[in-house]
């Protein structure tokens with residue numbers, strides 16, 4: 138079941154935030170007006186990606202510089218090897234809903 142993770146009002150274009158929801162740490166990002174959610178915990182050594190830098194559709198981990206695609210969770214640059222989970226988003230009014 139989809140659960141509300143944030144409001145579209147929370148994030149301007151080019152912004153991201155960390156959200157703790159139902160025991161899952163999420164990164165929610167607004168890329169060019171579309172919203173995406175991935176797991177917030179870097180698969181390298183568990184730093185929070187939301188404390189890194191969002192550039193376009195990629196986020197760079199603050200700890201050792203791994204780069205993940207916020208649309209897919211894929212690794213674009215190591216040292217991380219494994220992708221983070223990506224969660225499908227639905228927008229209902231100004232509510233950002235995700236299947237966790």
Ligand code: FES
Pocket residue numbers: 179180181182183184198199200201202203215216217
């Ligand atoms: S913890 Fe993210 S790159 Fe090392």
